[in-house]
Structures are given as C-alpha cells and as structure tokens.
Amino acid sequence: MTQAPILEIRGLSKAFGAVKALSDVQFELRRGEIHALCGENGAGKSTLMNMIAGVLQPDEGDILIDGERVSIHSPAAAQRLGIALVHQEIALCQDATVAENIYMAAINSRRAPLMNFQKLYADAQKVMDLLAPIPVRTRVADLSISNQQLVEIAKALTLDCKVLMLDEPTAALTESEAQRLFSIVRGLRDRGISVIYISHRMAEIFSLCDRVTVFRDGRYVATDPIAAVSPDDVVRKMVGREITQLYPDKLAPQEPGRLLLSVEGLCDGRRFADVDLQLRAGEILGIGGLIGAGRSEIAQTVCGLRPMTAGTVALDGKQLRLRGYGDAVKAGLVYLSEDRKGSGVFLDLPIAANISALDLSRLTGPLGLLDRKAEDRQARELTGRLGVRMAGTDAAVSTLSGGNQQKVAIARQLSVDPKVIIMDEPTRGIDVGAKVEIHRLLRQLAGSGVGVVVISSELPELIGLCDRVLVVREGRIAGELTAGELGEEAIIMLASGVQDSSTQRQAHNVA
Amino acid sequence: MHAEIKAAGAVRRINFAQLASMREAGLIVIILALCIAMSFASPHFLTWGNFRAMLMSFSIEGIVVVGMTILLIVGGIDLSVGSVVCFSMVVSGALFLAGLDPWTASLIGIGVSALIGAAMGFFVTVIGLNHFITSLAAMVIVRGMCLVVTKGTPLSLFTLPPAFKAIGQGSFNNIPYVILIFVVVVAIFDFLLRRATAFRKVFYTGSNEKAAQFSGIRTNQVKFWVTVLCSTLAGLAGVIYMARFGAATPTFGAGMELNIIAAAVIGGASLNGGSGTIFGAILGMALLSVVTSSLILLDISVYWQDMIKGCILLAAVSIDHFLHRKKS
Ligand SMILES: Nc1ncnc2c1ncn2[C@@H]1O[C@H](COP(=O)(O)OP(=O)(O)OP(=O)(O)O)[C@@H](O)[C@H]1O
Ligand SMILES: [Mg+2]
Numbered sequence: 012m013t014q015a016p017i018l019e020i021r022g023l024s025k026a027f028g029a030v031k032a033l034s035d036v037q038f039e040l041r042r043g044e045i046h047a048l049c050g051e052n053g054a055g056k057s058t059l060m061n062m063i064a065g066v067l068q069p070d071e072g073d074i075l076i077d078g079e080r081v082s083i084h085s086p087a088a089a090q091r092l093g094i095a096l097v098h099q100e101i102a103l104c105q106d107a108t109v110a111e112n113i114y115m116a117a118i119n120s121r122r123a124p125l126m127n128f129q130k131l132y133a134d135a136q137k138v139m140d141l142l143a144p145i146p147v148r149t150r151v152a153d154l155s156i157s158n159q160q161l162v163e164i165a166k167a168l169t170l171d172c173k174v175l176m177l178d179e180p181t182a183a184l185t186e187s188e189a190q191r192l193f194s195i196v197r198g199l200r201d202r203g204i205s206v207i208y209i210s211h212r213m214a215e216i217f218s219l220c221d222r223v224t225v226f227r228d229g230r231y232v233a234t235d236p237i238a239a240v241s242p243d244d245v246v247r248k249m250v251g252r253e254i255t256q257l258y259p260d261k262l263a264p265q266e267p268g269r270l271l272l273s274v275e276g277l278c279d280g281r282r283f284a285d286v287d288l289q290l291r292a293g294e295i296l297g298i299g300g301l302i303g304a305g306r307s308e309i310a311q312t313v314c315g316l317r318p319m320t321a322g323t324v325a326l327d328g329k330q331l332r333l334r335g336y337g338d339a340v341k342a343g344l345v346y347l348s349e350d351r352k353g354s355g356v357f358l359d360l361p362i363a364a365n366i367s368a369l370d371l372s373r374l375t376g377p378l379g380l381l382d383r384k385a386e387d388r389q390a391r392e393l394t395g396r397l398g399v400r401m402a403g404t405d406a407a408v409s410t411l412s413g414g415n416q417q418k419v420a421i422a423r424q425l426s427v428d429p430k431v432i433i434m435d436e437p438t439r440g441i442d443v444g445a446k447v448e449i450h451r452l453l454r455q456l457a458g459s460g461v462g463v464v465v466i467s468s469e470l471p472e473l474i475g476l477c478d479r480v481l482v483v484r485e486g487r488i489a490g491e492l493t494a495g496e497l498g499e500e501a502i503i504m505l506a507s508g509v510q511d512s513s514t515q516r517q518a519h520n521v522a
Numbered sequence: 523m524h525a526e527i528k529a530a531g532a533v534r535r536i537n538f539a540q541l542a543s544m545r546e547a548g549l550i551v552i553i554l555a556l557c558i559a560m561s562f563a564s565p566h567f568l569t570w571g572n573f574r575a576m577l578m579s580f581s582i583e584g585i586v587v588v589g590m591t592i593l594l595i596v597g598g599i600d601l602s603v604g605s606v607v608c609f610s611m612v613v614s615g616a617l618f619l620a621g622l623d624p625w626t627a628s629l630i631g632i633g634v635s636a637l638i639g640a641a642m643g644f645f646v647t648v649i650g651l652n653h654f655i656t657s658l659a660a661m662v663i664v665r666g667m668c669l670v671v672t673k674g675t676p677l678s679l680f681t682l683p684p685a686f687k688a689i690g691q692g693s694f695n696n697i698p699y700v701i702l703i704f705v706v707v708v709a710i711f712d713f714l715l716r717r718a719t720a721f722r723k724v725f726y727t728g729s730n731e732k733a734a735q736f737s738g739i740r741t742n743q744v745k746f747w748v749t750v751l752c753s754t755l756a757g758l759a760g761v762i763y764m765a766r767f768g769a770a771t772p773t774f775g776a777g778m779e780l781n782i783i784a785a786a787v788i789g790g791a792s793l794n795g796g797s798g799t800i801f802g803a804i805l806g807m808a809l810l811s812v813v814t815s816s817l818i819l820l821d822i823s824v825y826w827q828d829m830i831k832g833c834i835l836l837a838a839v840s841i842d843h844f845l846h847r848k849k850s
Contacts, residue, residue, distance in 0.1 A: 336738045339738070348733075355733060368726055380719065381718065
C-alpha cells in the first residue's frame with residue numbers, strides 16, 4: 012500500500028449561505044476498490060460528489076488525484092481527469108434520443124463537424140444492452156424514470172474514466188436491473204477502475220462494496236473495510252443511535268376492515284388490462300413487479316391522472332366519476348409520483364408552497380385569499396413530523412438534499428388527510444432511519460383507517476411493510492401474495508413469469 | 523446542533539425570500555440615481571409637468587405590463603398585446619362612429635379583446651401550440667383586422683363626449699384619472715398575485731406544469747384564463763388610449779409588446795415561468811420610461827434610444843442570470 016490513493020479528500024468544507032453542508036471532511040479512494048459512502052439525508056454525500064465532479068467548488072480543503080493536488084473547476088475538467096459522476100437526479104436532455112444523450116460528452120469533445128449517426132446508434136445500443144434492452148432511438152422523455160436512470164448510468168459507462176461515482180444509482184431500479192448494474196460495476200473494478208457508491212440500501216452495500224465511509228451532519232465519521240463491520244454498525248454510525256425494528260408490526264390476520272377502494276376491470280387500452288384491486292381499511296397493500304410492468308400507469312389511472320377505457324373505481328362504496336386528478340383529491344384519493352424531479356416537486360418554489368399545492372382550498376379564506384400563516388404552520392408541522400432537514404419553510408425545495416425533497420413530496424400527500432393514499436416508490440432516496448419513521452407513519456395511517464397502497468421496487472420493503480402484495484406483470488395482475496406467502500423468490504417468480512426458481516436465479520447470474 | 527441549523531435558517535431565509543425584493547430595491551436605487559443625475563443635467567427634468575408626462579406615458583402601458591407579467595409567470599408570452607391594444611381602440615372607435623354610446627362601445631372593445639385572448643388560449647391549451655407562435659400569428663392577424671376595420675385611415679373621434687374623454691384627459695385633484703386607474707389596477711393585481719389562491723396556481727403551473735397536474739391543478743384552465751386576462755387588460759388599455767387621444771390609429775401600438783416584455787423581464791419575471799412580481803415589472807417600466815424621457819431631454823437622437831434601451835434589457839437579464847447562478 013505504498014501507492015498513493017487514486018483520489019483523496021483532505022479537510023474539505025462547503026457552505027451554502029449559512030448552511031454548512033460539509034465541514035472538514037476526509038475521504039480516500041484506493042485503486043480498484045468499490046467504496047461505499049453512507050449517511051443520512053442531507054449528510055453531504057451528493058455535495059461531495061458534486062465537488063469532485065467539478066459541479067461545485069469547495070470553500071476549503073484539497074482534492075488529490077494520484078497524490079497530486081488538483082483544482083477541478085468544471086465538469087469538463089473532471090472528465091479530463093478521468094472522473095465520471097452519475098447524478099442522483101436525472102439530468103438528461105429530455106428531447107434528445109437515448110443515443111444522443113449517451114454520447115453527449117463525446118459529441119461535445121469531437122472535433123469533426125459531422126456526426127456519423129449510424130455508428131453512434133450502433134455503439135450506443137451496445138452500451139445500453141449491457142444494462143437493459145432500451146432502444147436507443149427513443150426520445151428520453153418517452154422513457155420511464157427507471158429507464159432514464161439506466162440511460163444516465165450508460166452515459167457514464169462510455170466515458171473512459173478512472174474514477175466512477177454512482178449517486179444512488181439503484182434508487183429507481185428493481186432487483187434485476189440492480190443485479191445487472193452490480194455485475195458491471197464489479198467488472199469495472201476488476202479492470203482497475205475505482206468506484207464510489209452511494210446508496211441507502213445496506214444489503215447492496217454489503218454485497219458489492221469493499222470499504223465503507225460514513226458521514227453524519229456534514230462531518231466525517233469513519234472508514235472501515237466491509238468485512239470488519241455489520242450493517243447495524245454502519246447504521247449506528249450514520250444515525251447516531253440504534254435502530255432496533257426496521258419494519259413496524261403487521262396486521263393480525265383476519266383483521267382488515269371494510270372495503271375502502273375497489274377497482275374492477277380497469278383497462279387503459281395501452282399499457283394494462285383487466286385490473287382488479289381491493290383495498291380494505293387497516294391494511295397496507297403492496298404492488299410489485301418489474302420496471303415497465305405498468306404499476307405506475309395503473310395507479311395513475313385509478314386516480315384520474317390518465318384516461319381509462321373500461322372499468323370502475325369505487326372509493327368507500329361510492330363509484331367515482333373522475334374528470335381529472337383534482338376530483339380524486341377532493342374525494343380523498345391521492346397519488347405520490349415516482350418521478351420526484353419531473354412531477355413531484357416544484358423546485359423553485361418554497362417548501363411551504365410545495366406542501367400546500369395539493370389542496371389550496373383548505374387554506375383559503377372566504378374571500379378566496381390564501382392564509383399564509385396557516386400554510387406555514389402546516390408546513391412546519393409536517394416537515395417536523397417527517398424530519399425534513401431544511402433552513403426554513405420558505406427555502407426553495409431545490410436547496411434540499413434528494414431524500415429531503417422526497418419527504419416534502421410525501422408531506423404534500425399527507426397534508427390533505429386522504430382516505431386512500433397510493434404511494435409510488437415512497438421511500439426512494441430516503442435514509443435508513445427516516446425510512447423506519449415513514450414506514451411507522453404509514454402503519455399508523457393504516458391503523459387509523461386510511462387505505463395505504465405502496466408501489467415499490469424494493470423487495471425488502473414490500474415484504475417487510477405490506478400485509479398483502481399484488482404483483483403486476485406486463486399490464487396484468489399476475490398474482491397475489493398474502494403475508495404468509497411473501498418472500499423475494501415468490502415476488503420475483505410472479506413478476507417475471509418464470510415458474511422454476513432455479514431458472515430465475517440463473518437469469519440473475521447471467522446478468 | 524439544532525440551534526445551529528435554526529440560526530443558519532434565519533440567514534438563508536433572508537437570501538431567498540428577499541431575492542425578489544433585493545432586485546426591486548436595486549431598481550428603485552437605479553431609478554432614483556438616474557433622476558438625480560438628470561435633475562442636474564436638465565432643468566426641465568424635475569418638474570411636475572415632466573413627471574406627469576412620464577407617469578402618464580407609462581400608466582397605460584403599465585396596465586398591459588400587469589397582464590404580461592402574470593402571463594410570463596405561468597410560462598407564456600404574448601406578442602400580440604400591441605395589436606390588441608390597437609384593435610380594442612379601433613373597434614370601440616368605429617362602433618362609436620356608427621352611433622353607439624362610447625361606454626358601450628368601449629365595453630364591446632374590451633370584450634372583443636378578451637375573445638382574442640380566448641382564441642389564443644384555445645390554440646395553446648386545446649390544439650397544443652406554444653404561446654410564442656400563437657401570439658406571433660395573432661399579432662399579425664389582429665393588426666390586419668385593425669387595418670380592415672379602419673380601411674387603413676385613422677378614425678377621428680373628436681366628437682367623443684367630454685365625460686368619456688375625461689378618462690384619458692381629465693384629472694381628480696390634479697391627479698390624472700389615467701394614473702388613478704393604473705394605480706388601482708396595479709394594486710389589485712399585485713395583491714391578488716401575492717395572496718389569492720387562484721393566482722397561486724399560476725405560480726405552480728409556471729414552475730413545473732407536470733407537478734401542478736400531479737397536484738390536481740387544471741393547468742390548461744389556468745393557462746387559458748391568464749391568456750384571456752392579458753388580452754383583456756390590453757383591451758382596457760386600448761380604450762383608455764382612445765379617450766386620451768380622441769382618435770384611433772390603425773398602426774398604433776406597433777412594437778409596444780417589446781417594451782412591455784422588456785419591462786416585465788427587467789422587473790424580474792422569468793421567461794421560463796414560475797417567477798415575477800407586478801411591482802418589479804412596474805419598476806422596470808418606470809426605469810425604461812425615465813431613460814426615454816432623459817434621452818429626449820438630453821436631445822439624443824431617436825435612433826440611439828432603442829439601442830440604449832436594448833442594452834439596458836441585456837444588462838438586466840445578465841445580472842439576473844448571474845444572480846441565479848450564484849444562488850444554486
Ligand atoms: N444549492 C443548495 N443551497 C442550499 N443548501 C443546499 C444546496 N445543496 C445542498 N444543500 C444542503 O446541503 C446539505 C447536504 O446536501 P446533500 O445533497 O449533499 O445531501 P445528501 O447526503 O446527498 O442527502 P440525500 O441522501 O438526501 O441525497 C443539505 O442540508 C442540503 O439542504
Ligand atoms: Mg444526495
């Protein structure tokens with residue numbers, strides 16, 4: 012170990028206005044290792060990545076590459092140094108094709124005035140196929156969030172880099188895509204590329220990474236070889252306390268109450284058909300399935316966000332006639348979008364305005380004027396309940412860390428006291444501690460008679476949280492699993508349509 | 523730890539919430555500085571007569587700026603306001619000449635302007651064109667309609683009854699009605715934009731249309747009504763111009779849209795939607811007006827005036843861009 016680490020951070024600090032995002036942190040990345048970076052939401056992980064990638068400039072401290080001090084004043088400079096970053100938030104050109112996005116950086120640095128598009132498409136497809144068979148001539152805007160995430164990763168893979176940084180790459184992926192990504196990352200490591208890997212999923216970190224560094228409140232806590240620590244140790248270092256119970260207790264069998272939401276024969280003529288779904292008071296219903304199976308589309312159609320061609324939706328025994336999502340909200344049926352940045356939050360608007368957006372009428376006085384005090388009170392109460400780390404309720408949402416933005420989106424759904432709440436990837440990007448709180452909150456809501464539906468790509472979440480799970484495959488309900496039958500294997504089998512579990516495992520290993 | 527975050531919060535809050543008012547304060551300082559400098563350069567500048575003239579000149583345009591600002595916040599733009607101002611004026615004038623009483627004629631003029639707005643709103647929300655193209659087409663079409671109605675010659679309206687002309691020419695306690703109307707319109711919409719629930723939806727729609735839809739807001743309705751509002755206010759401005767000039771010229775208001783958009787943008791409205799204030803836009807208008815007046819008093823050729831105004835716009839937008847980049 013005489014060789015200098017490929018990347019070293021010394022005494023780095025960064026403040027945004029008066030918010031100290033990072034103070035005096037250190038970090039060391041060795042050649043050919045996969046190094047996990049852990050910390051709660053707002054601990055400063057993304058801020059550090061952005062500084063290494065030249066997006067932000069440190070206030071103090073040094074970045075050393077191969078033992079030499081460097082100043083990385085722009086993303087282009089980072090690229091020249093062989094540093095690539097997959098951003099936490101998707102940053103693709105929505106109107107360009109997948110191929111153009113993948114080769115954006117390459118196109119940018121080309122000297123030749125003309126592009127060879129045939130070659131571009133062929134090359135891009137080759138890279139893309141490593142991850143998933145997404146046709147590269149599609150416009151990015153037409154892809155689901157998870158597929159956009161895969162494009163974002165593919166983009167980084169084409170860069171000839173020495174250091175690859177992945178900021179929550181799997182937050183939007185399901186198990187099988189994540190497995191493919193892991194084998195690619197392991198392959199990169201074996202070729203001597205060093206990887207920084209950020210994730211809130213402990214299982215991933217422990218199966219993939221070689222060492223782990225923990226940040227807390229913008230400060231460095233510790234770096235350990237993975238073999239020397241347990242997930243509980245890491246969580247304790249992150250949160251500063253013990254987390255004993257990851258998931259709240261489930262319903263006792265036979266307990267669910269009256270029928271809250273009943274969907275029958277729902278079709279949209281395109282993505283799914285003949286969907287039946289029943290939700291009873293007191294239970295948490297999970298919906299699982301592969302990316303592109305149509306889970307989000309079903310949920311959005313139930314809520315009137317997309318048109319339906321056949322079927323009925325009844326809430327609390329009353330048939331709903333929805334002209335739009337606004338009607339659903341009035342009836343007490345709300346939906347949390349999986350696409351935080353695209354349709355979840357208003358980045359430029361204050362936190363308070365973000366939370367109140369769903370139902371302004373409850374904050375409106377008789378003259379049609381908004382009660383700003385009540386708005387602020389509501390925002391303070393909900394952000395307090397969810398533990399949003401923020402400067403104040405009138406700070407713009409863009410100043411929050413990814414996980415905290417997600418909490419604001421959840422706060423908005425809770426602000427209207429819904430009867431049924433459908434959450435699409437509710438804990439995407441949320442840290443271990445906050446996740447426990449949110450799960451407990453959902454269980455409380457269910458206990459108080461609110462219907463809760465959770466769509467999740469994270470199998471442990473479906474299994475740990477839900478009383479019952481519907482699995483969607485290719486636009487149809489492939490099956491239902493009750494609490495007793497729940498297990499990763501069972502869900503994957505239903506989701507992929509593969510009956511034999513050994514073939515299933517093979518499919519994973521091949522990837 | 524908690525106290526630290528709280529304290530930090532106090533400071534940041536000032537940064538964010540007052541960014542808009544900082545800009546407004548900045549504009550006020552620039553305007554005052556210009557006024558003081560001009561008062562040395564020209565003895566005529568600091569006279570009530572000159573101020574009145576300046577106020578009068580931007581009061582009527584100021585009404586249009588109000589609508590434009592709200593439209594910019596929702597993420598739209600309207601290039602047709604100059605033509606609509608003129609059409610409202612020409613239609614009311616022609617109806618008056620045809621024997622209608624001027625008040626009814628004016629209401630019809632304003633109503634027709636609202637209809638033009640509704641037509642544009644239809645193309646934007648139902649057909650799905652963007653505001654820029656739609657209003658560009660409307661600008662040309664409506665200008666053509668002005669020429670058709672008047673057969674290309676100005677309508678002389680000196681027979682307008684004095685009670686009507688007073689709107690544009692009379693005053694109350696030495697304050698022209700024009701200025702009073704302007705102040706009332708600005709006050710109402712500034713208040714509504716800050717406080718009314720309906721106008722809050724304008725910000726949501728402009729900030730992130732998809733997120734607004736996912737919050738149950740009918741963004742198409744919002745965009746439609748804001749488009750109508752902008753044209754209606756332009757129509758209102760048109761009839762006030764008619765009362766002021768006692769004439770209706772089919773070429774009036776050509777190029778006005780640029781001045782108006784410039785004022786709103788100098789005042790902090792973003793062309794990407796989601797931000798802007800009416801007070802800021804009016805200050806932008808005031809700045810342009812003081813500059814124009816100064817250039818005239820300094821006897822600077824009209825050829826230079828547009829160039830200088832353009833440079834001011836460029837400077838304002840550049841400063842804004844810089845501030846925003848710093849912020850993130
Ligand atoms: N542009 C900004 N303006 C103000 N504060 C910011 C800005 N960007 C980040 N912050 C603050 O810096 C802190 C660290 O944020 P960062 O995004 O690095 O967190 P993170 O560790 O990546 O969290 P997450 O797990 O939620 O993604 C947070 O408190 C956040 O509010
Ligand atoms: Mg982050």
